[in-house]
Structure formats: C-alpha cells, structure tokens
Amino acid sequence: MQPTYVATALLAALGLSLSTAYAAEVSDSETETNEKIYEVLQIVGSKDDARKLAGSSAVIDNEQLVIEANTDINQLLKTVPGVYIREEDGQGLRPNIGIRAAAGGRSSKVTLMEDGVMIAPAPYIDPAAYYFPEAYRMHTIEVLKGAPLLRYGPQTTGGVINMLTTPIPQENSGRVVAKMGEFNSQDIHAYYGGRSGDFGFLIDTVQRSSAGFKEIDRSSRDAGFDIEDYLLKFSWTGERQSLLAKVQYSEQVSNETYAGLTDADFAENPNRRYGLSEIDQMANRHKGFSLTYSLDVTDTSSLRAIAYRNEYQRDWFKTSTSSFINAANAGDATAQAILDGTMDVQDLRYTHGNRAYESYGVELNLTTLLADHTLNVGVRDHNDTLDRFQPIEVYDQVNGSLVFDSIIEPTGGDNRLEGGDARSFWITDAWQVTSDLLVNLALRYEDVKSFREQFSLADRSEPGSYRSNHTKEWLPGASFTYDIDSNWQVLAGIHRGFSPIGGGATETDEPETSTNYEAGLRYSNGWFVEALAFRSDFNNQAEVCSLASPCSNGATSGTYVTGEAVVQGIEFQLGNEWKTGEFVIPAHFNYTLSNAEISADNALTGVEDGDRLADIPEHTMSFRTGIEHASGWNNYLVAKYMDETCVRVGCNRDTTPFSYTDSVFVVDLISRYLLSSQATVFLKVDNLLDQQRIVSRTPHGARPNKPQTVSVGLEYNF
Secondary structure: OOHHHHHHHHHHHHOOOOEEOOOOOOOOEEOOOOOEEOOOOOOOOOHHHHOOOOOOEEEEOHHHHHHHOOOOHHHHHOOOOOEEEOOOOOOOOOOOEEEOOEOOHHHOOOEEEEOOEEOOOEOOOEOOOOOOOOHHHEEEEEEEOOHHHHHOOOOOOOOEEEEEEOOOOOOOEEEEEEEEEOOOEEEEEEEEEEEEOOEEEEEEEEEEEEOOOOEEOOOOOOOOEEEEEEEEEEEEEOOOEEEEEEEEEEEEEEOOOOOOEOHHHHHHOOOEEOHHHOOOEEEEEEEEEEEEEEEEOOOOEEEEEEEEEEEEEEEEEEEOOHHHHHHHHOOOHHHHHHHHOOOOEEEEEEEEEEEEEEEEEEEEEEEEEEOOEEEEEEEEEEEEEEEEEOOEEEEEEEOOEEEEEEEEOOOEEEEEEEEEEEEEEEEEEEEEOOOOEEEEEEEEEEEEEEEEEEEOOOOOOOOOEEEEEEEEEEEEEEEEEEEOOOOEEEEEEEEEEEEOOOOOOOOOOOOEEEEEEEEEEEEEEOEEEEEEEEEEEEEEEEEEOOOOOOOOOOOOOOEEEEEEEEEEEEEEEEEEEEEEOOEEEEEEEEEEEEEEEEOOOOOOOOOOOOOEOOOOOOEEEEEEEEEEEOOOEEEEEEEEEEOOOEOOOOHHHOOOHHHEOOOEEEEEEEEEEEOOOOEEEEEEEEOOOOOOOEEEOOOOOEEEOOOOEEEEEEEEEO
C-alpha cells in the first residue's frame, strides 16, 4: 500500500474525533480591534511571528499595503529579502518571481497560494503564472523560506508566497480606495461586510483600467488593460466549529505583447512598441471556489478540511518578433525596416495562446498539542488538467499595416491535453525542547503522475502521441531556533527541495531536487536585525521552458536540465522606529547577495563549471522610510535596487551585451493626509527619478520598467 493511501486512511479515522488547531500552523487573523476571526490560513502570521520562526520569512502587512497603495505585486515583493523579480510589462500583470535558488521565469519555481490554497493555473503540470491574483485586493502577503516550507508545496526549493484576502469584518463596515493617475489609469478597491449572529459575509471588488505607458507605431490602439475582480465570502461559526465559503471571479483584457525592442530603439524611446504587435492582446477569465470546515473537538487538537477548485481560461493572441529583433541587433537593416514598418513582409504568424486549466483538490490537516510538541499531519489529493488548442492566424505587413491572410489549424504542440494527479502527505513537529530551544522537524511525500497527449489532427479524431511520468519523492527537513538571551536568537535549517517536471515529462525524466541550507542570527530590542546565509546544492538544476521564458538552449516547451549547480548568498535586514515629539520615523532596510553558478561541467548541455545561472541578480536592496506626524500628514519613501541578471545560463562567457539585463534603481514617494477619522487623501509618485532601464530581454527583446507616474487617491472607511 502506498504511503499516501495509508496516511489518508489514518487521517480519515482521526478526523472522526480530532480537528485542526490554529496554533502553530494557523494564526488567528485579527482586525484592527484585535477581535479574532477564524477565517484564513496563514503560514507565517504577523511581522513579530516572522521574526521568531524557525525559518526565514517576511510579512507585508496591511499597513504597508495601505500606505503604498500598490497594484503591482512586483514592487511589493521587492521589499522582501531573498526575492528576485524579473519585470515584463512594467505593470505587474504577469509576474516573474524567484526566491533564493528558485529562478523567476513565470513564477514557476515558487508555490503561490491565496488564503492557503494553491492558486497557479496548474500547480503540478504547468504552474506558469499567467494568472495572478490582484495585489490591490490583498490584506496581507506572506513569504516563507527554509525548512518550514515543507508543510506546503509542491515547490519546496525557494519559498512560498501566501496572499491573504480581506477578512470578514467583525461589525458591518466597509472601505473604498479610489486612485487615478497618468496614462488614464483608474484603480478602485471596495468592500463591505459584517456579521449577524453566527453568520458573516463579505463583498469585495477591484476595478482597474489603464491606457498603458507604451505607444504603438502607426496605431490608435492603446497598450493598456481592463480588469474586473469580484470576491464573495460567507461564513458560519458554531460553538466549536465553523464553515467558510469563498467564491472569486475575475476578467482581464490587456493589449499586451511578447514583443520588446532592439537596444538601439530602446535607447531612443523605451516606451515604443512596434506596429507588428498592434493586434496583440491577452484575454483571460478566472473562477475560484473553496469551502473550509473546521471542527474544534478539544482545546488541544482539531481538524481542518478544505475543498477547492480553480478554473482559468486564457487566449493570448500574439506574434513573435524575436528573429527580427535578434537580426536587427546584429546590424541587419532589412530586419530593422520590417520592425519600423517601412518594408513589406509576408507570413507573419500570430498565435492564439488558447488554453483552459482546471485544478481542484481536497486537503485535510490535523494539528494536536502533545506536551512540548505541536504536531501537524496532513494529506492532499490534487488534480490538474490543461487543454491547449492554439490556431495561428497569418498576416502580411503591407505599407506598414497588417493584412489578414489565412488560418493554420493547430496540430502537434499547439493541440494537446495534459493532466496530473498528485497526492501529498506531510508531518511536522514543533518541539519546544527547552524554554530557549525550539526544534522543527518536517517530512513531506509527493507522489505525482502526469501525462501529455499531443494530436496530429486538429479535430483530434485520431489518438495522439502519448508520454507520461510518475515521480515519488520523500522530502525531509529540520530547523531550530535558540534564544541566547532575551535579545539574541540563532536559527538554522536544512531541507530537501523539489520541483515537479510538468506534463511534458517522459518516463525517464527526473524532477529537480536540491539540498538547501540556511543559518543566521537575529537581534530584537527596538532595533530588529537579521543576518542569514543560505545555500542550495542542486543535483539536477532545471529550467522550465515556455514562449514567455525560453530556456537557455532556446527551447520554448518542456524543461532544460543544466545539471549540478550551487546558489548561495546572504540576506540582511534591519529596522527600527524612532519617536521624537510629534514625529514618528520608521525605517527598514534589506539587502541580498547571491551567487548562482553551474558547479560541474555538463557535456550533454554544454554548460561549464562557473557559468552564471539566469534570472538571479548578484545584488538586491530596498529601503523604506517615512515621516509620520500627529496632524495626520505622513510622507514615505521606498527605494529599490536590483542588479543586472543573466538572460541565459553562461552569460558570463558571452561578450555581447544582449545576454544581460541592466541594473535598475527606483524610488517611490507617497504622501498621505488624514482628512477625518474616515477619510484620507494621498499622492503617489512611482519611479520619482524617472529611471527606465532594460529590466528584461524576455520575451523577445529589451523591455523597460514603468516610467515616472503620478497618481492621486482617496481612501474612505465606513
């Protein structure tokens, strides 16, 4: 009998009498009045909790989210040590997030969750984050690294990001935040909710639109987007049990493209877009459902059950300009003329990136307190499906305009089904050995089956080619904290990292695995200081290939295994808050040093010992400070720096500049004024110094960060 089935049977029996405790695994979310609500699954808790955990972690709390009024998840996560961001559209619509040794391509190597539920379109077989929850509607964002992340998965190398939505208020109340700015941008977040007896509800919406900051050659079409997002919650709370239902729906239409610029054109105008990309557009729709039941049987043990389902449908209609841009960068005048629209060209292919995803599952978690031990035992049964049906439209460029020619029906890689079935089991033990020593032990098991069927006929009337993979991995880990005194704490940990290899894997393919270490020191006494060293040793480091993030060998599907690699570095952060007279001055600084290299020659792929890995910068930094006054006029500054990165592995052996991005330094300014106890007005200037650099060359050419952007807003609580 497989271990996961044994665990399922065991947990089902235990579930008759026990239930999940919120201690350790679930922290009670608190409203501003400190009334407890048992609603959301937190993986870290508060900022104070993050500073005591036996593993490195960070919390972007509601205060920071409110102050920065940020709609871009990339800019928020840049303030977290050990997190790497590769921007793409400058507006945070399709994030590329990496954590430590997990590179950032489409956020495929980190576990993304919303309210404790995996939120990637297909977390096991195709985790690329073409869908990402609206940061503007989040109440808190948690980042967990180190051995404790084994409680979650499937990605266990770099880290977990958990986004917590607006909690149901204890009393009938609501909030509206409206912001308007340059490029005809309009952002609204509004919610209203409350409780009556044992029942609670929340209605939450985000409405966003923008004309975009890029201008398309010879076109009246803007480069902006329209987003609608809705969230409903209903809860019932009994004497020792509770039930929470959550429904989410969103739509997005964005005139976004894979087309970047040549370096020469970027230097002249980074906000230009070629006319070839005029008709490029992403349209997507997401539905999310979850039902959470909690039953407290005793004061020391309880059970939580979560059933969830996510549906995501997208069609990114776009062209590839990479061959023209590469040729123009090499000095080809004909390719440059085609990009400029001054030369006619035939057989331009625009692909409908039409895909439908479903992911669903059931998770049970048992927590019980036994003397000095807090035990978590859990199982999850999860399924992924992906239907890819991508016809191609052919256009000609005539006198600078696009003229439709024909349609190519999808076959092969553009016409396929993928699926996955994953069973996970975990057990963790938080053992308070002494009053000063806390030891955390973790063991996770992943059993993943995946398949791909690829069709040669558009109507799928005949069976297609078939491949499959079955992976089983045990993932152990251990960590500890030791309090030297009331101010100083030592922490360290080791765990095994794992990354599923997706629906395109064959029987002989093996998943990416690694051994991950961290150790450090914390100081807390007014000042908070933390210094951590981390290291990840890969047995078989792999890149996930896609059109959005081609692998270093140029592949746009499957994986590219580069072999043995080491990613290591140092994370440092410090913070304090000073009070003087009527002023309060908060300040927080973090810095990450990373070294990411191939550690052994690989004759099969051609990589060499010492080759730099892609998407991991050597230096990142952020600094947040402010001046808060008793009058209610508060001003804040947020500075962020990210070093250059490799576009592909081994860029240090490439003498051309096209294998690197630029380093970038951005400063944001926020000024808030309290009109009354209910209303606040604010002014925000993103990229105050108007510094635009090549922050990405993927996909298809040089791409900028957002230029200086001014916006004003109103926040009203009722």
